[in-house]
């Protein structure tokens with residue numbers, strides 16, 4: 497015999513946990529179960545924002561969302577309007593997690609702890625009688641009569657409504673996998689091309705390796721055949737494989753997309769002194785020649801991190817422990833200024849899904865109703881979160897989509913039950 501459910505939520509991540517809480521608050525007594533493949537629910541949530549969980553952003557407008565197939569901004573609009581960042585803050589307040597809005601618009605739990613977010617979602621869900629089936633993957637899904645049969649290693653379940661929120665492929669160590677795509681494909685849905693987003697970049701490391709582990713504020717510009725695709729000023733992290741840190745993660749989507757085609761030459765142009773106007777830099781560098789006791793290998797120490805300065809000097813073939821900095825010629829100062837403001841690095845690609853925060857691409861949006869998130873192919877079937885062909889910018893936009901899409905789906909499911 498099947499266990500009978502009103503709502504089966506497949507995937508106990510951000511969207512799934514939020515959906516379970518919202519559904520359990522419905523006035524009608526509903527039998528709700530969450531199925532989670534991993535041993536515990538909310539595993540990816542725990543690592544979000546480096547463990548601080550950037551739950552939303554006050555700037556979460558449709559334009560901050562992308563899709564690889566169709567008009568993602570238009571698609572997310574109804575769900576975001578019905579559940580904007582203010583509702584996210586109120587929702588978390590209602591489960592005992594007050595939030596703070598940082599000056600840049602990013603929203604975090606007051607505790608700055610993802611643990612408290614997961615714990616509170618689970619307590620609310622379990623306290624309201626939701627059945628949590630952790631360590632129970634759904635391996636098959638078939639429409640049956642007015643509902644669906646779910647196949648799991650623990651047996652079969654029958655659910656009147658099914659919400660698929662299995663997430664995407666990003667970060668397999670935190671549960672990223674393709675199960676959601678397969679479950680929806682089995683019900684007639686199609687998937688768009690996938691590529692990693694919010695992801696570190698692999699670059700030519702000839703010079704980068706010398707500064708691995710160092711962080712600096714920088715403006716990073718991504719250029720395809722010399723044409724600027726994106727730019728971001730923020731902290732940049734040099735690694736042994738290339739570039740990471742927010743300055744790169746924010747604009748990495750363009751590289752992920754390029755990588756699927758690999759047409760043209762992608763470069764990253766680094767401005768290592770974004771605070772200093774190009775016109776002001778030349779006189780500054782000229783004046784440094786009078787600093788006492790400096791050789792050219794130490795010329796930039798103090799203007800930038802010692803190792804970064806030395807690498808720039810090397811790149812300009814000016815690194816010497818013997819040559820006094822006072823002997824630097826005007827053309828050499830010009831070369832240095834250009835290297836500091838326009839250090840060009842060949843981009844090879846991203847580090848892939850393993851290091852990505854988000855999957856770009858997913859289940860085709862035109863096959864779902866944007867207001868209800870109900871399948872247009874299979875009535876009673878819904879999808880929310882990253883499994884759909886929606887990815888947001890870095891900064892709380894992806895979790896905002898998870899909450900807002902879960903809310904849209906639950907509102908519609910409840911109305912029909």
Ligand SMILES: Cc1cc2nc3c(=O)[nH]c(=O)nc-3n(C[C@H](O)[C@H](O)[C@H](O)COP(=O)(O)OP(=O)(O)OC[C@H]3O[C@@H](n4cnc5c(N)ncnc54)[C@H](O)[C@@H]3O)c2cc1C
Pocket residue numbers: 506507508509510511512531532533534537538539540541543544545546549550551552632633634635661662663664666667670671672673675676852853854880881882883891892893894895896898
């Ligand atoms: C390191 C990192 C940091 C991030 N930081 C932020 C941040 O600060 N702010 C932000 O907005 N976004 C952040 N993100 C992105 C954000 O975590 C995701 O966009 C969001 O979790 C997607 O929610 P979801 O519910 O769609 O999928 P997920 O949270 O990935 O949940 C999907 C769940 O489904 C389960 N599942 C899969 N297949 C099955 C199956 N067959 N049966 C049962 N269960 C299944 C998975 O195990 C998983 O638990 C970060 C991502 C990473 C990797």
